[in-house]
Amino acid sequence: MGMSAVRSPYAAKLGGRIRQFRMERALSSGELAAAASVTSSAVSKVEHGKMVPSRDVLARIVTALNLPAEEQESLFDLLGQAAADAASNRGYGKGLTLLNQIADRERVCSAVSTFSNSIIPRLLQTAEYARDANRLTPWLSEREVGKAAMTHTERQSVLFEDGREFTFLITEGVLRTWPGELTVMAAQFDRLRQMAVHPGVRVGILPWTSAMRGLPMVTFTLYDDREVAVEMFTGELLMAQPDKVSTHVAQFRRFEESAVYGEEAIGLINRVEMDLARLPPLALDEDLSSK
Numbered sequence: 001m002g003m004s005a006v007r008s009p010y011a012a013k014l015g016g017r018i019r020q021f022r023m024e025r026a027l028s029s030g031e032l033a034a035a036a037s038v039t040s041s042a043v044s045k046v047e048h049g050k051m052v053p054s055r056d057v058l059a060r061i062v063t064a065l066n067l068p069a070e071e072q073e074s075l076f077d078l079l080g081q082a083a084a085d086a087a088s089n090r091g092y093g094k095g096l097t098l099l100n101q102i103a104d105r106e107r108v109c110s111a112v113s114t115f116s117n118s119i120i121p122r123l124l125q126t127a128e129y130a131r132d133a134n135r136l137t138p139w140l141s142e143r144e145v146g147k148a149a150m151t152h153t154e155r156q157s158v159l160f161e162d163g164r165e166f167t168f169l170i171t172e173g174v175l176r177t178w179p180g181e182l183t184v185m186a187a188q189f190d191r192l193r194q195m196a197v198h199p200g201v202r203v204g205i206l207p208w209t210s211a212m213r214g215l216p217m218v219t220f221t222l223y224d225d226r227e228v229a230v231e232m233f234t235g236e237l238l239m240a241q242p243d244k245v246s247t248h249v250a251q252f253r254r255f256e257e258s259a260v261y262g263e264e265a266i267g268l269i270n271r272v273e274m275d276l277a278r279l280p281p282l283a284l285d286e287d288l289s290s291k
Helices: 009-024 029-036 040-047 055-065 069-090 095-108 127-135 142-150 152-160 184-195 242-258 262-277 281-290
Strands: 003-005 051-053 111-116 165-171 201-206 220-223 227-232 235-239
Touching (some): 009 040, 009 051, 009 055, 029 055, 040 051, 040 055, 055 069, 069 235, 095 142, 095 152, 095 227, 127 152, 127 184, 142 152, 165 242, 184 201, 184 262, 201 242, 201 262, 220 242
Antiparallel strands (some): 111 220, 227 235
């Protein structure tokens, strides 16, 4: 993975520590860059706190510096704090930047695993569903909603690339919740049925009738089980600390045990679709007017 531009006291502290370790070893920034297989510009930006390195880049730097285990752990803790700080600083008005960063991670990872308790995951959304969902996303402005729609289909092309693994877990409640008008759900259900049997894609649904192995508190995505992004009202919280990542990996595995897949998942989608079709018109109108 690459690096992201940010201004953060944690990034500055991380960069200062790396610079200190480099100078103690009498290495130039160019020599460290060559040993770590990164550019000299990247080393300079990291050392000056202008860039937050990915976990992979930091691993290469600490290996090149031959740091003891306790110093490595300290730097990775700082990386986690810097990444969290960068996520919290994105906030409102920077929605397209965040969507692009998410898309970048999706492109470079071999395995992407998403659990959602609120909406259909973005990579599975139809264009109409995405349009309505984006309008309800606090960190996307109205102007950004239109631009996001233009790149929606392009983002989903990763689902059809060889050698990739995507796992999506959603609760049954997600199927029974719709952004905007209920009419978008017919095409969305068709999309889910198609992807439930698509090679390289695993779609699991946690039925209301199954025993829940853990509380579905937040929506989160795992990237190669090395980073986890937790969705928030103001953006996302990206974490790379091993203990935090492993906690989310373990919970994802528990949710997997409660889910149904393939034909069972399609059968559940069909039942929910029939339930929604039986909603009385009055209740439907009230729901739409409240959205």
